[in-house]
Amino acid sequence: MNADRKTGLLKLEAFLPYAGTSYAQGRNFVPGVVSGLSPFLRHRLITEAEVVAAVLREHSEKEAEKFIQEICWRTYWKGWLEMRPKIWSEYLQELGILRTRMEEDHDLHDRVQNTESGATGIDCLDAWVKELHQTGYLHNHVRMWFASIWVHTLRLPWQLGADFFMRHLLDGDPASNTLSWRWVCGLQTQGKVYLATAENIERFTNGRYAPHGLLAQEAPPMRESFIAHPPVPLARPDHHLAGEKTVLLISEEDLLPEDWGIPQRDVTAIVLLNIAEAYPGIRTLPAAWKRKALEETAARLTGAFQCPVLSLAGGTESIASRLHVLLRDHAAQSLSMMTPPVGPTCNLLDPALSELANEGVALKRLRRPWDDAFWPHATHGFFRLKERIPSVLRQLSLNS
Numbered sequence: 001m002n003a004d005r006k007t008g009l010l011k012l013e014a015f016l017p018y019a020g021t022s023y024a025q026g027r028n029f030v031p032g033v034v035s036g037l038s039p040f041l042r043h044r045l046i047t048e049a050e051v052v053a054a055v056l057r058e059h060s061e062k063e064a065e066k067f068i069q070e071i072c073w074r075t076y077w078k079g080w081l082e083m084r085p086k087i088w089s090e091y092l093q094e095l096g097i098l099r100t101r102m103e104e105d106h107d108l109h110d111r112v113q114n115t116e117s118g119a120t121g122i123d124c125l126d127a128w129v130k131e132l133h134q135t136g137y138l139h140n141h142v143r144m145w146f147a148s149i150w151v152h153t154l155r156l157p158w159q160l161g162a163d164f165f166m167r168h169l170l171d172g173d174p175a176s177n178t179l180s181w182r183w184v185c186g187l188q189t190q191g192k193v194y195l196a197t198a199e200n201i202e203r204f205t206n207g208r209y210a211p212h213g214l215l216a217q218e219a220p221p222m223r224e225s226f227i228a229h230p231p232v233p234l235a236r237p238d239h240h241l242a243g244e245k246t247v248l249l250i251s252e253e254d255l256l257p258e259d260w261g262i263p264q265r266d267v268t269a270i271v272l273l274n275i276a277e278a279y280p281g282i283r284t285l286p287a288a289w290k291r292k293a294l295e296e297t298a299a300r301l302t303g304a305f306q307c308p309v310l311s312l313a314g315g316t317e318s319i320a321s322r323l324h325v326l327l328r329d330h331a332a333q334s335l336s337m338m339t340p341p342v343g344p345t346c347n348l349l350d351p352a353l354s355e356l357a358n359e360g361v362a363l364k365r366l367r368r369p370w371d372d373a374f375w376p377h378a379t380h381g382f383f384r385l386k387e388r389i390p391s392v393l394r395q396l397s398l399n400s
């Protein structure tokens with residue numbers, strides 16, 4: 001699949017007729033009526049706002065309710081994690097501990113290896129592993145079943161399963177992935193565990209798989225050392241001042257700066273941060289997809305902005321010093337970027353940005369109106385955000 005905006009838009013166009021009742025009725029079946037837009041949304045080659053606007057041109061809000069809600073699940077997870085960055089750092093920490101443990105715990109090592117190579121003997125799981133390796137994609141219902149079997153049947157640590165997904169999915173996302181795995185374990189909604197059943201798999205795969213007698217029958221909710229994660233307030237975003245000369249810093253988190261509200265005449269240069277392998281161990285398929293997406297974006301932006309488009313790779317130190325030089329060489333008053341959300345890009349970029357700020361560089365940390373409007377509602381469960389969807393869409397002028 002091509003990793004460019006044009007392909008994302010064509011995919012959206014092709015899906016539009018199905019985004020109403022067909023999606024609501026067919027989305028849970030495998031294969032079912034789903035859009036396949038996730039890698040494009042993940043890297044913001046297309047945006048949630050433009051997808052919803054396009055859908056609402058073809059369907060009433062009522063008809064498209066389910067699809068819009070699913071788009072908003074992504075927004076909810078992003079906002080929720082943004083206000084609980086500790087969950088991400090703890091996940092990375094626990095993952096590190098488990099990787100070290102696997103060096104000595106041969107049983108754990110072999111069981112993980114067995115599962116990751118599709119040799120568990122549970123035919124549906126083994127087939128989904130193969131599919132993930134081959135395509136970098138799994139249907140949402142499959143991801144739920146997969147995570148449930150990994151955690152509750154095979155009794156493997158969820159962090160290793162989340163990591164397996166992150167290394168292989170084209171849409172691998174720190175928020176949607178980590179928090180969905182936690183949700184399956186019962187860590188997200190306290191006491192509510194997701195347990196896959198053979199009946200459910202049989203029904204929604206139209207009989208293709210029926211792992212009767214192979215799956216765990218119960219799943220005690222997991223405990224965490226800390227029960228609640230009180231939200232930390234969201235940082236206030238900056239705004240571009242018309243006339244201010246700026247360099248745009250682009251990362252894989254948002255590849256659509258044409259839509260940042262910064263006029264072309266104010267942009268003196270664009271820097272694409274090439275950190276395709278920022279998540280350790282990322283596999284060939286997603287790494288290649290990310291690289292291609294960056295290349296295609298560079299080509300697109302050269303035409304759109306008519307200014308130098310440069311590529312920047314490397315570690316934190318060189319990023320800070322090289323950005324400093326670039327700002328000087330391109331006579332920029334500021335460095336503008338979409339604030340990298342909690343995740344590997346943020347981990348890598350934040351120290352460099354702090355260094356630049358300490359040196360007096362004016363940083364403009366922007367946020368999209370979509371995130372700005374929705375994220376403050378991601379303080380509790382999804383229901384609270386879901387209730388706000390119609391009013392937020394009105395606020396964003398996306399519905400009538």
Ligand SMILES: Cc1cc2nc3c(=O)[nH]c(=O)nc-3n(C[C@H](O)[C@H](O)[C@H](O)COP(=O)(O)OP(=O)(O)OC[C@H]3O[C@@H](n4cnc5c(N)ncnc54)[C@H](O)[C@@H]3O)c2cc1C
Pocket residue numbers: 027034035036037038039041042070071072073074075077138139140141143144147165169171172173174176177178180181184
């Ligand atoms: C264990 C597990 C891990 C997951 N990991 C990721 C991940 O790393 N990256 C990721 O983008 N999604 C993840 N999801 C959510 C969901 O499975 C995918 O977004 C969806 O399958 C993508 O396929 P689609 O584009 O055809 O979805 P569609 O059904 O067509 O939905 C349209 C868009 O809405 C969003 N969306 C839909 N369902 C969800 C959902 N349940 N949660 C969050 N967003 C949703 C996606 O951006 C998707 O592209 C995970 C779900 C589970 C259960």
